[in-house]
Amino acid sequence: MHEFRRLLTLHFDVEEVIVGGAGFAAAPAHRARHRQILTDIDAMIDHFAVDRSPALRHEAVDSMEQVLFEHEIVEDTQYWEFLHDHRGEDMASPLLEWKxxxxxxxxxxxxxxxxxxxxxxxxxxxxxxxxxxxxxxxxxxxxxxxxxxxxxxxxxxxxxxxxxxxxxxxxxxxxxxxxxxxxxxxxxxxxxxxxxxxxxxxxxxxxxxxxxxxxxx
Incomplete structure (x- = not known):
């Protein structure tokens, strides 16, 4: 679970850099949502250390899986649409040039x-x-x-x-x-x-x- 948390943090960091660098207006709210998901995972990890019930763990993991699915499929769609709409306009070209x-x-x-x-x-x-x-x-x-x-x-x-x-x-x-x-x-x-x-x-x-x-x- 700790390794999953580490990889998810890296994934979120990459997302935040891209949406922030591209000028996505909702980037702060997107970043705050990431922080909330990570906080919930931390609470889950802490609870697992106290209650080792397999049933509890399966229920918690299923719940988190649903949260992440909704985030990736619903919430992330907003900035992917933004990147698609602004490609070639506000986004940097592969060859960086000072402006x-x-x-x-x-x-x-x-x-x-x-x-x-x-x-x-x-x-x-x-x-x-x-x-x-x-x-x-x-x-x-x-x-x-x-x-x-x-x-x-x-x-x-x-x-x-x-x-x-x-x-x-x-x-x-x-x-x-x-x-x-x-x-x-x-x-x-x-x-x-x-x-x-x-x-x-x-x-x-x-x-x-x-x-x-x-x-x-």
Whole structure:
């Protein structure tokens, strides 16, 4: 059950990055629904530790299976329809390009965001070229390290401005944990990870918490 919870958390994180990066207006509500499902699973795990009745476990698992089915088939349909309707309009292309709308108004941070986009675009290009495909994994590792350094500099800047950095740092650490885990698992096909997930991951970082926190500081 703990392993199922871990995998479901990863699945939810991927969903949240994609819908957030794509600009889905209901992304916060979707994220809150994920948190509620995970909280219910935690309560189930705690209860299993006290009551080991097979009948109870079957009933609880059946109930959770129904909740997840309804979430995936009914609630997730909303954002899949959104992605389909906006493909080629608001969504990023596989080859990332900097756009003025991504600027948050802090020149050096915008420059670093632009550089991260360029790094990610290079991973995608290299991964799809037979002559350079074997270099894509190392380039993805470089992207991870550049991102780690960028996050640290953002946190220092928030502290310099006298802003609270606790939530921003927690968000960064969560993003780094997932990035590191997924990069390690995608060595065989880093191009797919970069084009199908990290594009939205980076846009979620730039257009989400960064825009909110640096506008307020």
């Amino acid at each position: 003025s709308v991504y600027a948050i108004g802090v020149d050096w941070i915008d420059d670093q965001h632009r550089a991260l986009m360029a790094d990610l675009a290079k991973v995608i290009v290299c991964a799809h070229d037979a002559d350079t495909r074997d270099q894509a994994g190392a380039m993805l590792d470089d992207f991870v390290e550049h991102t780690r350094g960028h996050f640290a500099e953002e946190e220092k800047e928030l502290l310099r401005r006298g802003s609270s950095v606790t939530e921003h740092r927690r968000h960064h650490q969560s993003m780094l944990d997932r990035l590191t885990e997924m990069a390690a698992a995608s060595k065989a096909n880093p191009g797919a990870l970069a084009a199908e997930y990290l594009t939205f991951w980076l846009l979620d970082h730039i257009c989400g918490l960064d825009r909110t926190d640096f506008a307020a500081s």
